């Protein structure tokens with residue numbers, strides 16, 4: 001059996017006729033950039049989240065950049081974000097003119113550790129960007145309390161957490177702005193790049209819309225950028241939107257089955273979900289000390305896995321200028337060498353899940369056997 005890491009084609013087949021019709025409709029109307037499909041998507045996504053404004057962008061990275069520019073980031077401003085994320089979160093801080101200040105993560109949830117944020121705050125600090133990583137919300141209550149106390153803005157990076165909830169409330173509704181990615185592999189994915197920024201603030205929404213469309217149509221009130229969602233992507237997202245709840249449930253079912261089947265497999269820690277947080281499993285990330293050997297075993301058995309991410313952000317060459325040492329982010333550093341993302345997507349069958357689990361059990365059994373063979377030899381020969 002071969003198990004791909006994700007299977008976008010399997011999902012397409014379940015909605016093929018609707019998707020094909022939506023694409024044909026965009027072409028029939030020549031509604032290629034912005035237009036009715038985009039407006040309909042902005043309205044629908046804002047309604048689902050319960051936020052006033054949804055500003056579509058070309059991708060989730062742009063959405064972060066546009067949000068920071070709207071919040072007035074200027075040279076020298078310090079922005080605190082998690083050490084464990086995809087680089088979009090931090091590279092856009094630099095693009096906007098700010099300075100990246102990394103903060104370590106909570107051990108079990110991989111999200112920014114609120115108890116470590118305050119010691120990073122200086123007079124230059126202007127904002128915090130928590131990431132709801134892998135689909136689990138960051139601990140938003142203490143994060144928002146710190147932000148209020150120090151008058152900082154908050155941007156939630158929701159790129160991996162469509163529809164996730166913290167204490168019964170949707171992520172994307174806590175911060176001043178929240179950003180989403182609709183990259184094809186995300187829980188709600190287009191067939192190309194797309195993203196958005198959402199906010200309840202009329203002034204921020206207006207500024208972001210203007211800035212992302214060349215600083216205004218007709219009258220350019222400023223220089224902006226060109227970051228638009230195209231009609232094909234919006235039409236595809238509109239078809240997918242009504243299915244998102246069921247797909248999220250299906251992801252949770254896959255995760256629950258993995259949890260059951262991997263329970264008791266030696267050396268494997270399955271994902272932990274903090275109380276009051278509700279995980280949407282964009283990724284199912286286990287931890288194990290023998291990660292690289294397990295990964296090879298799974299690859300040989302036809303199971304694709306991914307490292308999300310091979311290193312914590314401060315340890316990439318891109319951030320060598322910050323001169324961080326492993327001891328600055330002990331949790332993120334420890335996690336980077338033992339995390340492994342297993343295949344997860346809504347269309348995974350019971351048989352596929354069982355096969356992945358069986359391969360992991362075999363690996364564990366084989367290494368146990370090898371271990372006791374060595375132990376016996378040592379005992380016999382001293």
Ligand SMILES: *Cc1c(COP(=O)(O)O)cnc(C)c1O
Pocket residue numbers: 059060061062085086088089131157159160180181182183193194195
């Ligand atoms: C995917 C992702 C982004 C960026 O989204 P793009 O649409 O690929 O630009 C930002 N942050 C995180 C955490 C992501 O996973």
